[in-house]
Amino acid sequence: MKIKLFGVLKTMVPGKQDLDMPLPEGRRVKDLVEVLNQKYPPVGELLLKKKVLVSVNQEIAHWDTVLEDQDEIALLPPFAGGSCVYKKGRIDAYGC
Amino acid sequence: MKIKLFGVLKTMVPGKQDLDMPLPEGRRVKDLVEVLNQKYPPVGELLLKKKVLVSVNQEIAHWDTVLEDQDEIALLPPFAGGSCVYKKGRIDAYGC
Amino acid sequence: MAVDLEERMLARVQRENFSIDEELERVRARSRRIGGIAMFLGTARDRSKGRDVSSMSFEHYEGMAQKKLQEIRDRALHDFDIIEALVLHRFGPIEIGENIVLIIVGAEHRADAFKACKWCIDELKQITPIWKMETTPEGEVWVEEHP
């Protein structure tokens, strides 16, 4: 599956481009985060700290969101506007 | 002294134009209002009800403001914006 | 107190219509530190107090109107954390849909720009000697807006 990277994230992976990897075992966002954390520890750290969110089909996903092969996945660092999703916990991302 | 009329007021006096009259005895705004009330009762009524304000040299005047021959006098009906001077008593016109 | 030409353009009345892009340029040209610009544009509605309005005309007290607009700009610059403000009102006949009044406030941050912009238009409506005559099916009427 393709994983889109934005902003600072692209500078944090080899090749500085979107990722392509197989659907992780377990097929949930948390499983994807685990794989990313093994392969790209700096990216994984931001995901685990909830500094970076995962979107599935253009909506913010949760830890338990189930993934399909055709899903559009993206990793979203904090938006330019100073996103409340990180600051105010308004979007209940990852059960936070 | 010249007295400028605006808005609906011009339609309320003969000739539909600014007024010209001698400085009233007593030389205060309240004396001017009294003269106007005698000569133009519909205008006088609005003045007495504080629906129309008197300005002297482009500032809202009070009952006791003293008038000079060279003063620029105007009668101001309610402004287009829905003037607070009439509605909220924010400007202490005529001691109201 | 001397007011230079550009300052006078930032608080004025005029008969002609205006371009918002051009007026914006006056404000932006004053500083590269501006990051948020709040604007209010009042336009001529085709309904007023339940009546159809086919056109309108504004009369102003020449001299006092400008003085009040200048006062509003000065107070906004003094009382809010903003960089520049423009206050402009038209007079004379105005067709439905046309511009009537424009406020532009530039600040470093948007919250200040919004607060000052809203204050300017509220204040303008309250203290500026300008009168509106609407042409309706019942004839010409001098009207006062809901404040």
Add this chain to the structure above:
Amino acid sequence: MAVDLEERMLARVQRENFSIDEELERVRARSRRIGGIAMFLGTARDRSKGRDVSSMSFEHYEGMAQKKLQEIRDRALHDFDIIEALVLHRFGPIEIGENIVLIIVGAEHRADAFKACKWCIDELKQITPIWKMETTPEGEVWVEEHP
């Protein structure tokens, strides 16, 4: 849900600069009942968090960004007593002083227009997947504004 072309123009991203007069015309053309138009224009500042900024560039998530802007417009039209709203954000390189983001809200009365306009820009900054890179003396940095 089909969205017609004109509606799509009212919530969009684009690379090119824009004219406020032209964008205003899109909003005004929708109704002659509009009496108050509140606008917010975000522009590129030359300072950010105490650093000089010589230029900046915006990256957006194509598809999701448009979807979020459309959501903001729809919710504004639903939740406030307004007539029309426009939400527009640029991407790509932007010079200091240039336009970045524009909100226009037309209503019968100004209080509603102001409220909705402020809500739109606050919401846009929070939920729209757009990222800013500033060029500073220390190099290129991806930044997040003060919310």
